[in-house]
Each structure stands twice: as structure tokens, then as C-alpha cells.
Amino acid sequence: MKHSLRFKFTLLLMILLIFTIFLTWVLNRFFLDDYYLHSKMKTLGETYSEIQFIYNQNDNNEDLSEEATLKMDRLETKQNVQIYIVTKFFESSYPSYYDYSVREKEQINLIIKEYIFRNPGVPVDNLKLLTKTDLYYIFKTYDKQMDSFYIDLVGYLEDGKRVLMRTNFENMQDNVAVSNTFLAYIGILVTIVGTLIMLVITNRFTKPIKDLSNIAKKMSDLDFDVKYIVNSKDEIGELGNSINVLSERLETTISELKSANNELLSDIQQKTEIDEMRKDFLSNVSHELKTPLSLIQGYAEGLKENIHDDEESRNFYCEVIMDEANKMNKMVKKLLTLNQIEFGTNQVNIERFDIVALIQSVLNATDILFKQKEVSVYFNETQPIYVWSDEYLIEEVITNYISNALNHVSGNKIIEIKLIRHDNVIRVAVFNTGDNIPEEDLDKIWIKFYKVDKARTREYGGNGIGLSIVKAIMNSLNKECGVINRPIGVEFWFEVDTKTDI
Numbered sequence: 001m002k003h004s005l006r007f008k009f010t011l012l013l014m015i016l017l018i019f020t021i022f023l024t025w026v027l028n029r030f031f032l033d034d035y036y037l038h039s040k041m042k043t044l045g046e047t048y049s050e051i052q053f054i055y056n057q058n059d060n061n062e063d064l065s066e067e068a069t070l071k072m073d074r075l076e077t078k079q080n081v082q083i084y085i086v087t088k089f090f091e092s093s094y095p096s097y098y099d100y101s102v103r104e105k106e107q108i109n110l111i112i113k114e115y116i117f118r119n120p121g122v123p124v125d126n127l128k129l130l131t132k133t134d135l136y137y138i139f140k141t142y143d144k145q146m147d148s149f150y151i152d153l154v155g156y157l158e159d160g161k162r163v164l165m166r167t168n169f170e171n172m173q174d175n176v177a178v179s180n181t182f183l184a185y186i187g188i189l190v191t192i193v194g195t196l197i198m199l200v201i202t203n204r205f206t207k208p209i210k211d212l213s214n215i216a217k218k219m220s221d222l223d224f225d226v227k228y229i230v231n232s233k234d235e236i237g238e239l240g241n242s243i244n245v246l247s248e249r250l251e252t253t254i255s256e257l258k259s260a261n262n263e264l265l266s267d268i269q270q271k272t273e274i275d276e277m278r279k280d281f282l283s284n285v286s287h288e289l290k291t292p293l294s295l296i297q298g299y300a301e302g303l304k305e306n307i308h309d310d311e312e313s314r315n316f317y318c319e320v321i322m323d324e325a326n327k328m329n330k331m332v333k334k335l336l337t338l339n340q341i342e343f344g345t346n347q348v349n350i351e352r353f354d355i356v357a358l359i360q361s362v363l364n365a366t367d368i369l370f371k372q373k374e375v376s377v378y379f380n381e382t383q384p385i386y387v388w389s390d391e392y393l394i395e396e397v398i399t400n401y402i403s404n405a406l407n408h409v410s411g412n413k414i415i416e417i418k419l420i421r422h423d424n425v426i427r428v429a430v431f432n433t434g435d436n437i438p439e440e441d442l443d444k445i446w447i448k449f450y451k452v453d454k455a456r457t458r459e460y461g462g463n464g465i466g467l468s469i470v471k472a473i474m475n476s477l478n479k480e481c482g483v484i485n486r487p488i489g490v491e492f493w494f495e496v497d498t499k500t501d502i
Contacts (some may be wrong), residue, residue, distance in 0.1 A: 013198045014191065021187035028180050037151070037169070041130060041138050044153040044165050047079045048136055055085075055157055064094055084164040085157070093161055140169065212243055219247055223499075251352070258350035258388060266348065266476050296321050348476055353391045354384040355426060355496065359417055362398050366406070375409055378416040385419060387426055387496040393473045394496065397481070398428070400466040401492045405432035411488065424499045433489040442483055446471040470494070 051072070058068045072094050076083050085094040126142040136155025143150060149169040156162060215227075227244050303317050363379060370377050387394075405415045411433040420427040437445065444450050445467050474481040474494055481494035 014195050017194050018187075018191055021183070021190065025180060025183050025187065028183060032179070037130075037140075040151050040167055040169075043079055044081065044138060044151065044167070045133075045136075047075060047081060047083070047165060048153060048155055048163060050075055051083065051085070051163060052157060055159070055161070069094065080167060082166045084166075086162050086164075088160040088162075136163070208240070212239060215243055215247070219243075219250060255351050255388075259348055262348045262350060262476070262478060265478050269475070296325065348390050348393070350388055350390060352386050352388055355387045355394070355419070355428065356381045356383065356385050358391065358395055359398055359428070362395060362402060363417075366399075366402055369406055370415075373406065373409070373413065375406065375413045375415055378414065381419050385426060385498070387498055389477055389479075389496045393477065397470050397473050397494055398430075400470050401430040401494075404466055404492065405430050405490075408432060408434050408490070410434040414489075421498075424497060425495050426498055427493050427495050429491050429493040431486065431489055431491040435490075436485040437483065437490055439485075442485070445483065 054064075054068050054071050054075075058064055064072065072083060083094060084092070086092055126144065128140045130138045130140055130151070132138070136153050139152045139154070141150050141152055142148075151167050151169050153163070153165040227247065229240075300317075300321060303314060359379060359381075363377060369375075402415070402417075409415055409432040414431075414433045416431045418429045418431070420429060441450075447468065470481060470492075477496075479495050479497070482492070484491045484493070
């Protein structure tokens, strides 16, 4: 991601790192020489003070003792300077002339005399005065014979001895150049390694942010199953807790809004149909109750008038009356359920549930009926599929579809339940082998009390209300349902949402 937070952090830190290294290099390049020169001048001054102390502690004013000579040697090595001390008669006090060749002695004398007998106030091309005190001068000089620059200190001791200290300035400049080159290489290496480290470190910070971003995207798609696992107590951890709480509250709120929205849509739609529904209801109920009431009345009168004296006939009359009364009781219960749905008196509760588990539960409850009729049932879904709807009402729809399939199955006696995914909708299809429904009756089977085959319906005790209940439920949920004739049977279907539209 070109403009990701990780990229910006890494780029910013890399720029800061490069700028710091470059600034260090510039300071080295333009100011280290002066700083090093100032440091060397300070070192020469401190060395001069130590020489004074050594000579003041020396018992022999002319010649240095072995202990004092050793101290001078150590001082010369430690400070990385050449030290020459001569008496007022130009005799070497340190080091001993025995330690040098004739050529070296002449060179030393020439240097010392040049400083002693010249006028410090007169400028010389190859000599530059850097600083002076009451006891010594410090010069920057160019030695033509050696083709090198030096820093020299020329001073006096209390007993009239002259001191000359020399350090090579060329070496210092070479060291600065080497240091700058080394710093440039180190800078490149540090920048590369630092960038890689920054990528790793920033990934640790940006990964939780990416996780939270993905959770937020899923929440925007109304998927509230994913939760952020909080492993820290910092600001990211607090944000993760807040996202989790927000997810739970949004799921609850959306469920409530969905329920309220369905109630509102149902109210608007159903209030315009209430009067017509009442008329149809009374008419259909009257028609459906006429036959069982007539049978009950006729057999009851027969019992009263003792048309048949034998006990077997009386038992038959009683069984007919009880059977018809039981059918009327079932019909009345279904009518009450249908009435509640159609008139909107039932409470629609939209929630998120597993449709696979619900179907399996209905199949388990009906298993004994499948075995009695020797029906083969196929339902291959095993993984959870979550939908948004009223779980109780959807269970009623599934129960009616399976009961209807069980009552009409024939031929190979197969019932199959399928879940068909399409965008944000799941279609639940219940298929049974058997006779097709006549084309002219396909739109009428949803009407209350309508029966395609009245004789068969009467045979299993049907009253034409089950599919009406299904249609009323799906209307109350504002979702579709239907029926399709297949080559070897009939398939009933309905749809539910996998995501809410709120």
C-alpha cells in the first residue's frame, strides 16, 4: 500500500536518519579540523605545564634524572608530540644528543634557533601564529623539507631553558578525511539496516490497526462475528475494546431496528387489507365448519334416537363425532395462528440465527413420521449459515413445508432440502417426489381453504390452511416464497436475508 501508515512512518524515520548522518558528516567535514586543532593546542599547553612540573621536581637543574627522563618519554608517547628542551647555551637537556644522529641534531638546532632568533611580530609565509601566552607561543608551520604541516609550541622554563613541542598536523587532517569517509559508509549501512528495522517495528504497530480496519469493514457489511483479540493495555487495546463493544451494541440495535422496520411495513400493508380479510375469513370459516358440524349433528341425532341398538354402531358414531371435532379443533388453532399473523397481532422479532441448525431440528422432530412412511430425506448442509429473520416464524414455515411434502410424497418417496445462495439471500427449497400441481392451481394453493385434491386432503386431515400460514408469515417478514413443478415432483421455497438492509 503506497500511502499506508507503515510506509509513511518508515519513510519519515529513514529521512530523519539520513538527515542526522548527513548533518554529522557536514559538521565533521567543516568543523572537525578546527575542533581538532583547538584540542591539540590545548594538549600542547597541558603538556607544557607537565614539563614545567617535571623540571621543578628534578634534583639536578642541568641534567634530568633517569626517573624524570622516563616521565618525559612517557609524556611524549602519551601526548603523541615531539619534545625538545635546550639550555640557554643551546645544549640539549631533553632528549640527549646521544640519542640522535648528526643530521638530526642539526635539524633540531635549526628549528629551535629559527624560533628563538626571529621576531614573532614579523609575519612569515610558512608560519602562522595561532595563540600566545606569557610563557609560550603556538604556531602552525609548513616544513618545506618534510613537505608537511606541523603545530609547534615554543616556550621558556623558569631556569632559562627553551621548550619546543611539535605535532604533525597532516596526520590529523588525514584522520579527519578517513573519519568522514568511514562515516559515509557507516551512514549508508545504518540507513539500510535502520530502514529494515523500522519496517519490522512499524509492522508491529500497524498490524493491529489493519486488524481493526478489517473488523470495521466487516461491521460496515453488518458482520458482527469477528472480534478484536485484546493483547495489550495501551491505546490500541482500548480502541479494540471499544470496537468490540460497538459491534455488540450495533448488532442489538440493528436487530431492534429490523424488527421495528418490519412491523412498520407490515402495519402499512396490512391495515389496507383488514376489512377484506375479515370478510374472507368469516366466509371461509363458515364454509369449512359446515361439513364437520353437519356430520357431528347428524351422528349425534342418530345416537339420541337409537337408530342402531348395537354397541359397535354406537362406537362408530362416537368415533366419527370425535374425529370431526378433533379436525375442527386443529382447524380453529391454525385459523387463530393465521389470524394473528395476518392482522399483525403477533410480535415479529428479527434476530440472527443458524438456519442449518433450525432445519436439522425440525427434521429430527419429524424423523419418526419419515420412518413410518418409509421416506428418504436428504439434507447435506453441515456448516452453520447465519440469517436474519424471526426464528420462530421461520421454523413454522419449514414445519409446514416438510409436513406438506410428507403428505404428498409418492413414487420414490424422496424429500430433499436444499440451501441456494444468491448475493445476500438464502433460498430454502423443500422438494418431494410425487404428482405435479396443475398449472392453473399454482397461484391458488396459497389461498385459505383452497384444496387441489379435496379427496386426498380429506384423507390426511388437511384443511388448506398450512400454505396460507406460510404465505402470511413471509408477507409479514416482507420476503418471497413460491412453488415450482419439477419433472418428478414439486419444490416449495422461501427466502431469508443473510445481511440486514438497515
